[in-house]
Amino acid sequence: MSRADDPRARIYIVDHVNPGTAFTRRFQVVSTSSNKLRAQVYAAAAELKDGKFVFAPGRTPNELTTWISLDHTKLDLKPQGRATVTTRIAVPKKASEGERYAVIWAEVSSAKPGPNGNVAQVHRVGIRTYLDVGPGGEPPSDFKIGQVIPQRTEDGVPQVVADAHNNGKRALDITGQLSLKDNNGSLSVGPYRTIGTLTLAPNQRGKVAVAVTEKDLPDREWKFQLILKSGKITRTAAGTLTFPEERGAFGLPATLGEPLPLALTLAGALAVAGILTVTVVGIRRQRGRTARTALHRSR
Known part of the structure; x- marks a missing residue:
C-alpha cells in the first residue's frame, strides 16, 4: 500500500509485508561538517519499552537486522558532502507474524582514545524501522x-x-x-x-x-x-x-464533553542535530505494484 500521505512514513520506515517479500530504500547521508568524515552505516536492534522507542547498545543485532543488507557500510564524505546508500530488506518465506523494530544508523567517531585517556566521541543519526510481517493486508491501527x-x-x-x-x-x-x-x-x-x-x-x-x-x-x-x-x-x-x-x-x-470550536493545526518539527543527516527515498515492489515514499530522519 502507498504511504505517501502518512506523516510517520515520511520520517520512519513503516511497512507491512507478506513473508517472502523483499523491498529497498535509498538513503542519502549528508555531512554538515567542514571536515572530511568517514561514516559507518549499519543496522542495529531496537525495542518498544516504557512508552519509548529504545535503541540497543552499539551494533546489537535482532531478527530484523539479519534481514537488512546495505550496499555500502563505509562512506568517505567530503566537507558538506553527501552519499547515497541502498538498503534491502528481505523477509524469509517462513518468517512468523508480528512487528519487528530496528534502526539503520550512519555513524562518525573521533579518533580513538590515546594514552592520556582522551575520550572518543561518537555521533550517529538513524531511521527507525517498524516492519510488520503477516499474510493479507495492513493490520488496523487505532488508539x-x-x-x-x-x-x-x-x-x-x-x-x-x-x-x-x-x-x-x-x-x-x-x-x-x-x-x-x-x-x-x-x-x-x-x-x-x-x-x-x-x-x-x-x-x-x-x-x-x-x-x-x-x-x-x-x-x-x-x-x-x-x-x-x-x-x-x-x-x-x-x-x-x-x-x-x-x-x-x-x-x-x-x-x-464536547470538543471546543477551535481551528487547530498539528505541525511536526524535526530537530536537526549533530553533524549528519539522513534522507531516504524508497521504492517497494510487491505484486506488480510500485509504492514510493520519501522519508527524512535526523537525531
Whole structure:
C-alpha cells in the first residue's frame, strides 16, 4: 500500500509485508561538517519499552537486522558532502507474524582514545524501522484517550496528563497539543505541544503529558481540547478541568464533553542535530505494484 500521505512514513520506515517479500530504500547521508568524515552505516536492534522507542547498545543485532543488507557500510564524505546508500530488506518465506523494530544508523567517531585517556566521541543519526510481517493486508491501527488529569508540578507549572491505549495492531508514535479556554470565553491559551513522543506497541498503555507555559494561569475551571495524533489517526478529548493550587498536587479527573470550536493545526518539527543527516527515498515492489515514499530522519 502507498504511504505517501502518512506523516510517520515520511520520517520512519513503516511497512507491512507478506513473508517472502523483499523491498529497498535509498538513503542519502549528508555531512554538515567542514571536515572530511568517514561514516559507518549499519543496522542495529531496537525495542518498544516504557512508552519509548529504545535503541540497543552499539551494533546489537535482532531478527530484523539479519534481514537488512546495505550496499555500502563505509562512506568517505567530503566537507558538506553527501552519499547515497541502498538498503534491502528481505523477509524469509517462513518468517512468523508480528512487528519487528530496528534502526539503520550512519555513524562518525573521533579518533580513538590515546594514552592520556582522551575520550572518543561518537555521533550517529538513524531511521527507525517498524516492519510488520503477516499474510493479507495492513493490520488496523487505532488508539483511544482515557482519563485526563490536571496537575501542578513541583515548580508550579500547570500540566495535563492523559492516558492513551493502543488498541490497534501496529505500533504508534503519539504526539499532539492542548488548548484551553475559560468558561466565559474571555481568555484562550495554547496550543501547547505534548512533552516528547509516546511510542506504544499494540495493546500497550502509556501517558501523554502537556505542560502549560503560563505559570500564573488563573485557578479556575477551564474548557480544554486535547488532540493526539499518530500518522493519519487523530483522536480528541475535550471537556472541563481545574488545575490544583498547590505545587506537586493532582487535580480531579477532567469532565469529558464536547470538543471546543477551535481551528487547530498539528505541525511536526524535526530537530536537526549533530553533524549528519539522513534522507531516504524508497521504492517497494510487491505484486506488480510500485509504492514510493520519501522519508527524512535526523537525531
